[in-house]
Amino acid sequence: MTANQIMFFLFSVVIIVCSILTVTSRRILRAATYLLFVLVSSAGLYFMLDYQFLAAVQLTLYAGGIVVLIIFSILLTSQISQKFEPVEWKKSIFSAVASIAGAVITIITILDFKFSATTQAAKEVDMHLVGNSLLSVGEDGYALPFEVITILLLAAMVAAIVIAKKAGPKDTHSQTTKHV
């Protein structure tokens, strides 16, 4: 076994075990921590695939940004010491059967299919190439999706502020019809 393979199996074991713990843990803050381990191990896989830039984005944006956001919202909305009710066995069994059946079908298909690789030389993904591709409109240019993403991020930022801010004195009457 080469070092690469050992690293791959290490990352896969961490990803699979921590994913299962993320969806089954009964304490919500622990689930968020296991999710962090999954995301960091995926960044390791990206490093193994030679996509250093994307691995850095994964570490800073997913592991640094989204997990912190999730932990903040857990602290704002939940009792940390509280444990979830265990899942009903009926629901748990049916969901497990559905997921395992899906996974088995997918894995059988993957193992059956003969992937044919190209013989073309691999392209080195460095920052120059990424930057030029993001802003070029010609062949291998991604200017349009880049612009769409900028609009989406702006819209998401405005939406998050508008949704999460407290209602002003003008529309407090809508708050009085409170359903519990």
Next chain:
Amino acid sequence: MNTGIPLSYFLILASIMFFIGVYGFLTRRNLITILMSLELILNSVNINFLTFNRYLYPHKLEGFFFSLFVIAVAASEAAVAIAIIINIYRRFTTINVEDVDTMRY
């Protein structure tokens, strides 16, 4: 391939992760844990895209940029979803999906 790992190993890992996320999505009751299962699903899709890009089309960059955009969409989705969750908590004082059924027909 220089890494010495077959393509199918990455795909099998990504599909196992995807279906663990689906299981969590089906069984969880809390909105934040549902969101975490969704992040698992999106992350497994990213691994798939990058693997295909590296192993089958190494002279192109489509998978790379697609996963970059998936990460951006996931970030904005998480921000909006958490704003909605905080608003729901303020109004109903719970984020359990079964207690938030005012709009149910």
